[in-house]
Amino acid sequence: MMTTISTLILIGLVVGAIALGGVAGFLINQSMVDARRKAQNLKADHIISEAKEKAREVEIEAKANALKITQKSEDELNRRRAELSREDDRLQKRREELDVRLEKYEERELRLNKRQSSIDKRANEIDKLYEDIMEELQRVSEMTRDEAREILLEETEKEARADMARIIRQIESEAREKGNTRARELIADAIQRVASEKVAEVTTSLVNLPNEEMKGRIVGRNGRNIRTFEQISGVDVIVDDTPETVTVSCFDSVRREIARRSLQRLVLDGRIHPANIEKIVKEETERMDEDILEAGEQAVYDAGVAGLHVEILKKLGRLKFRTSYGQNQLAHAVETSKIASVIAAELGANVDVAKAGALLHDLGKAMDHNTEGTHAQIGAEFAARYGVNPKVVNIIASHHHEAEQESVEAVIAEAADAISGARPGARREDLEQYIKRLRALETIANNYKGVERSFAIQAGREVRIIVKPEEIDDVEANRMAKNIAQQIEETMQYPGQIRVTVIRESRATEYAK
Template identity: 65%
Template sequence: MSPLVLIVDLIVLIVGVTAGYFFHRYQAEQAAKARQEKADDILKAANSQARLIESGARENAAKITKAAESEVKERRIELSKETERLDKRRGELDSRFDKMEQREQTLNKRQSQVDKRANEIDKLYEDQMKKLEFVAQMTQDEARKELFASVEKEARGDMARIIRQIEAEAREEGEKRARKLIADAIQRVASEHVAEVTRAVVTLPSEEMKGRIVGRNGRNIKAFEQAAGVDVIVDDTPDSVTISCFDSVRREIGRRALSKLILDGRIHPAHIEKIVEDETKAVEKIINEAGEQAAYEANVTGLHNEVLRMMGRLKFRTSYGQNQLAHAVEVSKLAGILAAELGANIELAKQGGFLHDIGKAMDHNQDGTHAGLGAEFCKRYGVNPIVVNAIASHHHEVDQDTVEAVIAESADAISGARPGARREDLEAYIKRIRTLEEMSMSFEGVQQAFAIQAGREVRILVKPDTIDDLSSARLARDIAKKIEETMQYPGQIRVTVIRETRATEYAK
């Protein structure tokens, strides 16, 4: 290609670029001009709209100003009227105040006359009292003391009669209501007579077995006592040995282990330890299952596993022949029925009845009463405070804070006192009868005391010249209170005081 052609092409390119630049610049100016015109139109429209809004605002302001002036005018009129009313009321109050001052002056005059008359009456009263003292030959203080003594004596007699009447009426009505509740509760629970007792006697197939149990130089019996933690008593009782231990669970483990050893026939120290260990695990399983089963039967839920395990230990604990775990279930059911009748919390009452004797499962290992130990144990495992109070207070060692605690105690008494629930041995029975009679004889004025009806009632003969009819009621109440505070017994004991006066003459 020649240089001339290149120069021509270059010139054409420069001219094209220049023309394009000026064309685009022209278009940009036209677009800017169009935007400016559009902006001017928008500004004009905005100014017009602003003028319209300003005009409307001025009209609204004028209306509001006019309304405010009208309201201020009305308020001024109302204030003027209120001022007139206040001025009128002030005038009335001033007039009334003047009248009150006049009345006060009149009352002051009358008061001075009354005071004068009162002084005259006091003087007449003093003269009359002097004349009365002269006639009666005693001072006012002496007459007052004699009158008070006479009134006090009469009032005490009336008070004793009223108290006796009220007590009789309350007792009659309370007995009717309580009898109905108790009968209904017992009927609905329908528990069987409790006759099961944890026996500590193991029957032997023959007398020869005693020698095998003892072993050479007593090694078998020593190994058994050491492994089981019990005492084995081998005496002259035919075909039997006795397991003795204060812990009912260990006693049960010993009984089961010894029975199994007798059936197995292999009695030597190594085998004894294995059998005792096996029976310990078996009894622990029975305890766990017994606690869960008892809670299920009593329909008590939400208890910790340790609480249920401790309750299961009561399966091997008895009191007066009554199994304590069965007693706990029965008390829980009775408490639930009584709570439903009385409108109390049924769940808490049932828990309190179920757990009230849980301390008996541990009172042989720790110091303290079973009520206190049980309450502390349940508190440790998150039992409701109301239930803890019911456990701690069912023997009145602490105050009963709720009606559920009273219901638990009542259910406990019903379960222990119902027919066939408990039994006691002859020695304890005789001791309780003797204690009843000696306690009754310790009161002043008592002539004789007889415990009758298997210790359910004590009849007291008093000296008629020392104890009157009204004092007899107080004596019966005092003796009953002392029995409650100092003795432990199933059910209730009736105290009857008899005062008899005899007059004897001889015809000659």
């Protein structure tokens, strides 16, 4: 029992101690909170006081800055006012000067008006005097003003035309002298550097026989051999009275050459009968194709042109068996290419284009007669078909002015073609063609109005035309020479060039009685 009471008392004491400790802890905690709050209040008051102090400092500084800005603005305003005042003074002075100048201009205008009135009055007097003089002149000369003007215009026109003709002759003479000098230098250099033979070999159509008996063997029994040979080769074999010679005739130079070679082999072999004829002609045809290709390749090599299609080489090689005025066409093409190369190098043009165009310019002459068109046109079309450079195609098409020349290389190729054909010994023509050309030159000249006589001289390389001086003046004479030269170029074929000279001569004749 006592133990229970003691335990209760002890528990009560513990509970009281705990309660007392809790009250004491609460009081202590409360006091600490109050102290912290006071410290925070003091810190807040301090911060507020510092902020107010800084605000006062900022306010003072702002007022000072505002004062400075206000002072600076007032200074700038005063400066601007001073400048405006000076500008106003300057404008005022300028205005006064302008007023003075305006007064002077008005005074000058008055003087000019007075002078103008005096001039007008004097002009009226001059006009009246001029009319009086004109009336007196008309009365004395017995001509009206319009008649006198017509006479004066006619005389002036004659003098002007004479002066114009003299100036034209002078300019043409100077240009011709300088141009001829430079052209002679280029042409001489080109020809000297090419240095080819003067006359190319002409393909012959004659076959020499060892004896007259061979003619009978060629003809064969009842003409069997010659008939077979003509049918297979496509040529005409002429066996005439010419001793130990047989003539092979055909418009196709390649077929004629195949026939000539075949006939020579048959003569050397001695076995002339239809089977052997067919065999040899076939072999020579195949060999001719090889020779044509080889000739084309050799020409390309000699000219220094690369990259051409094999079909073009074949057509080019066919020119070996074609001539123009006695000049071998393949040799002419190679020579033209070399000359064009030299001229292009001297003038700074494209040498490769000039060489290729000059080499292929007569490619159309290798086509047979069944192909329609001029040789320049069909040659250009054939070259374009096998991928030739368009500039080279234009050179081929335009070397006879059938198309417009689009490059300086086209002009160079045309000049090289003329040089190759016109140089001494390059070409020849028979007597009949020569006479026809002389007559054609004189006919062309005589068809022009005002021509009195014309003469083709110097083997047809010059035509001299004598005109009537009362119908043709100097200007018209120059124009006539150019027109005749152009017509000759367009309507005639000839080697080299033809000089056209128009002669106008005035004569005054009187008789002493």
